Structure formats: C-alpha cells, structure tokens
Amino acid sequence: MKVAKTNKQEIIDQPILPTLIKLSWPIIIGQGMHLMYQLADTFWVGRLGAEYLAAMSLAFPLLLVVYSVGAGFSIAGVSLVSQYTGAGRPKMASKATGQIFTLAIFLSIIFTAAGIYFSEELFLLIGAEEDVLPLALEYFRIYVSGIPIIFIYFIFSSVLEGIGDTITPMKIKLVTVILNIVLDPFLIFGWFFFPELGIGGAALATVLSRLVAGIIGIYIMFWNKTELKLELWHLKPEPKMIKRIIRIGTPAALGDSAMAIALSLMTALVANFGTITVAAWGIANRVTSAIRMPAFGMGRATSVMVGQYLGAEQPDEAGKVSWMSAGITILFMVGLAIVLLFISPNIMAVFTGDMDVIKVGTEYLQIAGFAYTFLAAQIVLSGALNGAGKSLSQTIFRLLSLWVFQLPISYLLSTTLGFEQSGVWWGILIAKFMGVLVLSVWFRKGTWKTREI
Numbered sequence: 001m002k003v004a005k006t007n008k009q010e011i012i013d014q015p016i017l018p019t020l021i022k023l024s025w026p027i028i029i030g031q032g033m034h035l036m037y038q039l040a041d042t043f044w045v046g047r048l049g050a051e052y053l054a055a056m057s058l059a060f061p062l063l064l065v066v067y068s069v070g071a072g073f074s075i076a077g078v079s080l081v082s083q084y085t086g087a088g089r090p091k092m093a094s095k096a097t098g099q100i101f102t103l104a105i106f107l108s109i110i111f112t113a114a115g116i117y118f119s120e121e122l123f124l125l126i127g128a129e130e131d132v133l134p135l136a137l138e139y140f141r142i143y144v145s146g147i148p149i150i151f152i153y154f155i156f157s158s159v160l161e162g163i164g165d166t167i168t169p170m171k172i173k174l175v176t177v178i179l180n181i182v183l184d185p186f187l188i189f190g191w192f193f194f195p196e197l198g199i200g201g202a203a204l205a206t207v208l209s210r211l212v213a214g215i216i217g218i219y220i221m222f223w224n225k226t227e228l229k230l231e232l233w234h235l236k237p238e239p240k241m242i243k244r245i246i247r248i249g250t251p252a253a254l255g256d257s258a259m260a261i262a263l264s265l266m267t268a269l270v271a272n273f274g275t276i277t278v279a280a281w282g283i284a285n286r287v288t289s290a291i292r293m294p295a296f297g298m299g300r301a302t303s304v305m306v307g308q309y310l311g312a313e314q315p316d317e318a319g320k321v322s323w324m325s326a327g328i329t330i331l332f333m334v335g336l337a338i339v340l341l342f343i344s345p346n347i348m349a350v351f352t353g354d355m356d357v358i359k360v361g362t363e364y365l366q367i368a369g370f371a372y373t374f375l376a377a378q379i380v381l382s383g384a385l386n387g388a389g390k391s392l393s394q395t396i397f398r399l400l401s402l403w404v405f406q407l408p409i410s411y412l413l414s415t416t417l418g419f420e421q422s423g424v425w426w427g428i429l430i431a432k433f434m435g436v437l438v439l440s441v442w443f444r445k446g447t448w449k450t451r452e453i
Contacts, residue, residue: 098235101235295379
C-alpha cells in the first residue's frame with residue numbers, strides 16, 4: 001500500500017478551514033501521544049519520590065537544548081518540502097529530504113557526544129542539589145544516547161507533513177507511545193524478569209520506543225511507501241542544497257536552543273525556592289505541554305499550508321491561513337484557561353500526593369492557562385513564518401519574548417520585588433502577552449510572504 005498517497009491531504013485551491021482541521025488534528029493527537037509518555041514517565045517516577053521528579057525537571061531543559069537541533073532542521077524540512085510540493089517539483093522535494101537526513105544525523109552524533117561529556121558541568125551550572133545530581137545524570141545520559149534515532153523520526157515526520165501527510169506520523173507515534181507506556185513500570189520497578197533501573201528505566205523506555213519509530217521511518221522513506229522517493233544517492237552531500245537547509249534550519253535550531261537555555265535559566269531561578277517548587281514546576285510543565293498541543297498542531301498545519309501556498313505563488317492565501325488559524329486557536333485556549341482555574345488541584349494530585357507540591361503547582365497552572373493563550377497565538381504565527389522559510393524572523397521574536405521579556409520580568413518580580421515563585425508565574429504571563437503583541441504588529445506588514453525555493 002502506498003501510505004502517503006492514501007493519507008496525503010490536498011491543500012492548494014481547497015477551502016482553508018476544513019483543510020486546516022484535516023491537517024492539524026493528526027498533529028494534535030500526535031502531540032497528545034508524545035505528551036502521554038512524558039506524563040507516564042512523570043507518573044511512575046513520581047512514585048519514587050520528589051527528588052526523582054526534581055531530577056527529571058532539571059534534565060528536561062537540557063534535553064531540549066539537544067532536541068533543538070533536530071527540531072530546527074525539521075522546520076527546514078517542512079519549509080522546503082512543502083514549497084517544492086506546492087510548486088509541483090516532487091523530485092526536488094525528495095532530494096531535499098535526503099540532504100536534511102544527512103545533515104541532521106551528522107549533527108545529532110556531535111551533540112549527543114557533547115551532551116554526555118559535559119552533562120555534570122551543565123547540571124551543576126543550573127543549580128542541581130547534591131541529592132538530585134546523580135539521579136539527573138543517570139536519566140539524562142541514557143536519554144541523550146538515543147538522540148540520533150530521535151532526530152531520524154523528527155525529519156521523517158516533518159517531510160511527510162510537508163507533502164500534506166500528517167496521519168502517517170501520528171500512526172507511528174501511537175505505536176511508540178503505547179510501547180513506552182508499557183515499558184515504563186517494568187524497567188523502573190523491575191517487574192517480572194526486567195531489571196530494576198529506577199529513573200534510568202524511564203529514560204531507557206523512551207529510547208527503545210523511539211528506536212522503533214526510527215526503524216519504521218527509515219523503512220517507509222526508503223522502500224517507496226510515500227510520494228517522496230528517497231534513495232541512497234540523495235544522502236550524498238550537495239553543498240548548494242545543504243547551504244539552503246542551513247540557512248533555514250540554523251536560525252530555528254538556535255531559536256529552539258535559546259528557548260531551552262532560557263528554560264534552563266528559568267529552572268535555575270525556580271530552584272532558588274527549593275526542591276518542592278522544582279518538583280511542582282516539573283509536573284506543571286508537563287501539564288502545560290498538553291495546554292500547548294492545539295497550538296502546536298495548528299502552527300504546524302499553518303506552516304505546511306503557508307509553504308505550499310507560497311510555493312504555488314499565492315501569498316494572499318498564505319496570509320488568510322495564518323490569521324484564521326491564530327484566531328481559532330486563541331478562542332479554544334481561552335476556554336481551556338477558564339477550565340484550569342477549577343481543576344488544577346485535581347490535575348496536580350494525579351502525579352503526587354505531596355500537598356506542598358500540589359499547592360505550588362496549582363498556583364502556576366491557574367496563571368499559566370492564560371499565559372499560554374498568548375503563547376498559542378505566537379506559536380501559530382511563528383508556524384507561518386517557518387512555512388515561508390523565515391525562520392530567522394520567528395527566532396528573533398522568540399528571543400525577544402524569552403530573553404528580553406520573560407527572564408528579566410520573572411527575576412524582577414520573584415527576587416528583586418520579593419514575590420518568590422509567584423513572581424515567576426506572573427512574569428511568564430506578562431511576557432507572553434508582550435511577545436505576541438509585538439509579533440502581531442510586525443506580522444500584519446506582510447513582508448514575510450516570499451518563498452525560498
């Protein structure tokens with residue numbers, strides 16, 4: 001069966017809203033399944049104690065730094081493949097796919113080695129306490145060893161999305177998430193004949209499940225199961241194409257890295273208020289990952305549609321897609337934020353019985369619901385810029401939001417003005433509002449509506 005020919009969604013000259021929904025719902029479900037194994041890790045590791053949750057919380061932003069490289073070049077994949085598809089040049093889309101694979105795998109090996117070698121220094125830098133450090137190192141080093149395989153899945157998913165197939169990546173993610181959830185308790189607690197690996201078991205379960213995804217992705221791409229006919233000669237480096245990929249992918253990777261570093265600094269700021277606050281921060285961040293799912297799905301779908309419309313030289317339609325997607329996402333997020341005002345304590349209680357952790361996490365979630373409404377709009381508009389190949393522009397606005405607004409305001413409120421962790425939460429809300437406001441004003445100018453191919 002030709003998977004992509006069945007699952008591919010036609011985009012050009014189709015009604016915008018139904019197409020957005022058809023493209024975004026598999027991505028949202030995929031994000032939800034991705035979140036499921038994060039929550040499974042949090043659920044089972046939480047049974048080991050607060051210090052184990054704190055260790056995962058410390059490892060999370062550092063893993064994002066490494067992930068950022070693969071995520072950045074997956075954006076290049078969506079941009080180039082969607083624009084070549086919209087322009088009716090499938091052979092060039094296949095060629096771009098091969099070049100992105102080669103570059104991403106090469107970089108993943110370098111970043112994996114660096115992550116393992118410098119891990120202890122990095123954890124000490126962000127303020128890991130003595131009882132948490134060995135746990136964080138164990139979790140991080142096992143997890144980061146699977147980065148090359150994870151990068152393969154990133155690229156595989158992005159290029160299929162670029163041609164309009166968001167269903168195949170969702171199906172594969174479903175398989176791997178189920179595998180991860182099943183493996184978690186067996187490897188963490190040593191059920192039956194499995195070894196008792198503790199927090200390292202949670203990391204190993206994720207690596208093994210992503211290995212399955214990588215193998216399936218390689219099979220689909222090379223054995224003509226999609227409209228992208230990837231062949232070995234496509235992997236031979238071609239300087240001109242790699243230069244184009246680097247031009248698009250590097251700003252996105254740097255932006256994701258800057259986001260991860262900012263999150264590391266935010267974690268260090270939160271760590272000033274003790275292990276209880278760090279544990280609550282870690283749980284709440286996984287919950288806010290669920291809050292962001294619709295925005296990421298709509299943002300990714302917007303990226304694909306904008307890329308194909310610009311490839312087909314229809315810039316006005318690209319603009320319509322962007323604003324419609326942002327408006328729908330904001331309305332949904334406002335409703336979700338209101339619901340969180342009432343159910344946040346119950347959500348926190350699912351992951352921990354520690355009442356102090358529940359109290360701190362509840363306060364954050366009630367504020368974060370509204371903060372992420374503003375962030376959701378920024379995610380969608382950034383998706384449009386990525387589809388246009390303007391990753392540098394979206395990176396600049398991301399840096400502005402995180403480094404100029406969020407970090408200074410959160411530090412000022414929590415430390416200088418003495419509001420402690422509550423100041424961090426309110427700083428995030430204020431920064432997200434300011435970030436989307438500045439981006440929206442610039443976005444309306446429409447100077448981003450040019451294609452890169």
